[in-house]
Amino acid sequence: MSDEKSLNFIEEIISQDLATGKHKSILTRFPPEPNGYLHIGHAKSICLNFGLAETFGGATNLRFDDTNPVTEDTEYVESIKADLKWLGFNWIKECYASDYFDQLYAFAVQLIEKGLAYVDDSSAEAIAQQKGTPTQPGTGNAFRERSIQENLTLFAEMKAGKYNDGEKVLRAKIDLASPNMHMRDPLLYRIKKAHHHRTGDQWCIYPMYDFAHGQSDSIENITHSICTLEFIPHRALYDWCIEQLGIFPSHQYEFARLNMTYTVMSKRKLLQLVQEGHVQSWDDPRMPTISGMRRRGYTAESIRDFCDRIGIAKRENIIDFSLLEFCVREHLNKIAQRRMVVTDPIKLVITNYEQAEEILDSENNPEDPNGGTRPVPFSKELWIQADDFMEVPTKKYFRLGPGLSVRLKSAYIIECESFDKDAEGKVTTVYAKYFPNSKSGSDTSGIHVKGTLHWVSAKHAIPVELNEYDRLFNVEDPSSAEGDFKSYINPHSLHTVTTAWGEPALLNDPLDARFQFLRKGYFYQDTNSTKDKLVFNRTVTLKDTWAKEQKK
């Protein structure tokens, strides 16, 4: 570890554990509950857990924390695995907490035998009340004093299905006066006569998180069990279970979860967005889900780079969305194929161009010396952007206007001569002459222009549809803003451009190609795109210093 890069606090703990011989090698785990789709916050945890194993020569288990049958489903198991693979991570073992149900049951029996657990017949409300408050100790009840034998019998009956949901629970017997609420006789098992996606109807009692997670870690010999800050108060219980059971001492460490500006990260809120139709699906490109980002065109590399850059610490944070965008642009700039697409088109007629057409070459990627070129047809009538022409140009406007000259990318320098307007005063056609000796690559004209425009030959153009995305919320922190977070949804987060013209090369490009549409942004073909109707999602815009200049 001679890197200049400093270690985060978990890496420091691990390198010490390795140095002191506490562990010969490390084993981490990523433990999602299969009740929803993975999002960028999970990606942080994934990159941490798998990254740690990579850095220190260990391995990582994928473990589904499936102890609540009513919320979980195999659909989620599959999507989680797909997202993980797409991100580029490989787990050494695929595990399920439900694989340990027998073992966990035996652990509970052990605790009862040691007089450390009891069956409680109280209602949920009664138990909550008896727990006291953070400032007041809890009070016991008579069930707490049941004999070991009685508890054993009752617990076996719970397992056998003798009781209904909510009739009885198994609780640990710890300390009702503990300043840590989680130690006030926490629930270990509850009755749920529900179908489990893996164990079916084999069980009707299910372990709670606190009785399943640490023991699962221990069973798998996880050395470093890493979770988020809200589990800090659970650690005492995690340790208590392991100690009382005398099993492999896994340890829990906590880091701060990811928050990002202009988005929400809780599963509950994301679910609302989908169910109430604010977005179209879990993989809507505006969602912070892994599948949404994938569909939008973010690369796995850029997401991993992002997770690397945000760091790991214990303080609450809210990361600028622009950092994610930076990571995406940085990667895409290196790999994206350059293409020309005109949105909001107006006609440009080259008055002195007499050939039927000619084929020009344009570089696929100026950042890649081996990127090669593609043929681009040029002709007398072209499409250009409406905002690349101004009837009365402002200062520092480097585009087209009466008498102004620009270069057409990979083609010729032109000079604007005149223009037509329609009845409403909207410019419809621009007329310009071209300089035949200014052809790209063999320019002998000696003319210097400040602007270069992208264009598409009208008779060769293919129609494309573009989905332009903006941030989903119009405030930085919708979750802590006053009122309902949904009232801060940006109504313009999706703008669909139905009449755009693309260059013909697009027809032959592979489905999963990454594009930069010159001067517009990075684009990626949508899952609903077809050969007959090409649909592209805007992954991210280009940085636009001209737009900033205009705002001044």
Next chain:
RNA sequence: UGCCUGAUGGUGUAACGGUAGCACAACUGUUUUUGGUGCAGUUUGUCUUGGUUCGAAUCCAGGUCAGGCAACCA
């Protein structure tokens, strides 16, 4: 009134008693056949009050602020 975390520029994150650094953002300039990219630069920071020390972001004590802690969820 309790317990647990934490506090370094706008946002993240380093500095492990000895020069407060890096990245993003913002802003300049420069290069450019993308107002992209690249390159160079600028601005902005140790929550507070005491103490220990030659020397404190770092150690100690008090305070302040922020977040968390009670679900038959994870």
